[in-house]
Amino acid sequence: MLKTILLTATFLLVCATQGFCQQTVLSDETVKFVPLNVDYPVSLMEMSDEGDWLYLSHTGDNMVSVYDVAAGQIESTFDTPSPRSVLARGNTVAVANEVAGNIHVFVRRGAEWNATKVIPLPKKGIKYMSAPRGKAFRNFVFVTCHGEGGSASYQDTVNYVVNLNSGAFQQFLEASLVTASHDGQFLLTQQSFNLSPGGGISVYSGQNLLQAGRNARKLFGGGTSSTPFIYQVNAGGYWMGGNMVFGGTPLMPIGDELGELVIPDVSQKLVYALNGDMITAHALKGTVQSLTGRRAEFPQDFREADDLFNRWRSRSYRLDHPFAKTIGNELHLFMRPAGASVVLTARTKAFVPTSTPSVREKPTASTPKRPAKSIAVAERTWTSAKGQFSVRAKLVGVKDGNVQLLREDGKELSVPLDKLSVKDREFVQEWQETEIEENPFE
Incomplete structure (x- = not known):
């Protein structure tokens, strides 16, 4: 009975302070945040697309840690000088050295990380890197560099587009921040984002901005009285920033009283709002629709709001943001408190479960593993029909007369079969003929 009374009282308090009494139901489950088990101070964090x-970048220790979200442990590390901003796309990870002004590119092969190149830029002070996600990523990265001093974020800025494959780069703008949309169709710029709460937001066609630079036609502009660092995690028109959700055209706040901090879910269109000792789930369906709430518990050192939440005014160029990932029936949350070098994480029952398991989930007795092909598809050299060009790649598949290849740097290629050498065509034919057929009647 006492438990019911306490839950009811908390529910009424949430209704009074956040205004979603009709939709929100408070669960008796508590979401407990604990420090992530890592041996080094964390400078910035970034999550992979999926x-x-x-x-986790460790600037003072000259290394990056790779944390396996499903397994809940550090999977690997790799060395890189003074890592700050990190951008992860598929098997490629770009790491910026702010002081030296260069980008180190790493490619994952199995469990090993290999440094492929270092790309120096004319201007030092790399603050941020952005790029489209998923299939829209074409190895081009948008890089923001700032000079030194208190006015650098609006008086001494340069933006580059960098090709991570070739190392070529081009200056195209002078904005405080450039962020690519999920599909790369739009580029969003922000002004004075670190020093002034009145900084404006402008949105451009990505192609037009790259071609026309400062003469590009602005599609729309705006902002709020306290413009946060704005970013996307899902495909579509929703953008996140601090404790707000933006959407529509022009970009407008559609959820600006959710709490102290919004944590977006990379696996589905949900956000989780933290407000004191409460966490609430909200669905993005045209508007922000409140679903349910739970208690939140934090370590003793981070129970004061000023120490816990990443208020943008005190971010000091820390352009990372919180993340959430739902795997089946379990929700994983990650946030980095303001002014701290630790990451707080929580595992809890999913607010809205997904049917998609982790891609690294091992087969069980109920999900038998498909037999391997009798011909290996290891990396090999492929040659063009006339012998003028070649590439090292793995055979992934054949579709509509095109051979799907996976290059050493993680880039996927689709090559017409008749453009390959006779030897390569014979290899593909033999590979197809020896493919083990799955039983259609199981």
Whole structure:
């Protein structure tokens, strides 16, 4: 009876302070945040597109840790000088050295990380890197560099587009921050984002901005009285920033009283709002629809709001943000408190479960593993029909007369079969003929 009374009282308090009494139901479950088990101070964090990996940069220790979200442990580390901003896309990870002004590119092969190149830029002070996600990523990264001093974020800025494959780069703008949309169709710029709460937001066609630079046609502009660092995690028109959700055209706040901090879910269109000792789930369906709430518990050192929440005014160029990933019936949450070098994480029952398991989930007795092909598809050299060009790649598949290849740097290629050498065509034919057929009647 006492438990019911306490839950009811908390529910009424949430209704009074956050205004979603009709939708929110408080669960008796508590979401407990604890420090992530890592041996080094964390400077920044970034999550992979699918939410399988969390990348933690350790600037003072000259290394990056790779955290396996599903397994809940550090999976690997790799050395890189003074890492700050990290951008992860597929098997490629770009790490910026702010002081030296260069980008180190790493490619994952199995469990090993290999440094492929170092790309120096004319201007030092790399603050941020952005790029489209998923299939829209084409190895081009947008990089923001700032000079030194209190006015650098609006008086001494340069933006580059960098090709991570070739190392080529081009200056195209002078904005405080450039962020790519999920599909790369739009580029969003922000001004004075670190020093002034009145900084504006402008949105451009990505192609037009790259071609026309400062003469590009602005599609729309705006902002709020306290413009936070704005970013996307899901495909579509929703953007996150601090404790707000933006959407629509022009970009407008559609959820600006959710709490102290919004944590987006990379696996589905949900956000989780933290407000004191409460966490609430909200669905993004045209508007922000409140679903349910739970108690939140934090370590003793982070129970004061000023120490816990990442208020943008005190971020000091820390352009990372919180992440969440739902794997089946379990929700994983990650946030970095303001002014701290630790990451707080929580595992709890999913607010809205997904049917998609982790991509690294091992087969069980109920999900038998498909037999391997009798011909290996290891990396080999492929040659063009006339012998003028070649590439090292793995054979992934054949579709509609095109051979699907996976290059050493993680880039996928689709090559017409008749453009390959006779030897390569014979290899593909033999590979197809020896493919083990799955039983259609099981």
